[in-house]
Amino acid sequence: MDAAELERRIGDFDNTANVCGIDMQGPEELLELLYEDFAVSVGSFFHPVNLDILLTAGVITHEIKERCLTVERKVDYLTQHPDLVETIKGNSRWEEVVELCKQICALKLLHTL
Secondary structure, three states: OOOHHHHHHHHHHHHHHHHOOOOOOHHHHHHHHHHHHHHHHHHHOOOHHHHHHHHHHHOHHHHHHHHHHHHHHHHHHHHHHHHHHHHHHHHHHHHHHHHHHHHHHHHHHHHHH
């Protein structure tokens, strides 16, 4: 893999982890974020194959990879239960996703220092 492709993957990974910091005003924004943006990004950029590439390149650690896989599982559950969207901001599964993404960002920052 060339350097440009790796940089693109890193950028996409970072954007996926950072998306949880967005403050949604209501269920419509969250629905769009979860189903149209975030779930697709998590499926692509937190996918085990992509995570293995980033791990091998030294961009992330095993701990970051495991948290990303947990996010992937939780987001998959949320997308399978659209009835949760109305209450998702207070839903513990969404709060766990947000917290895990914050941890991923913090761990990655520490890893790159």
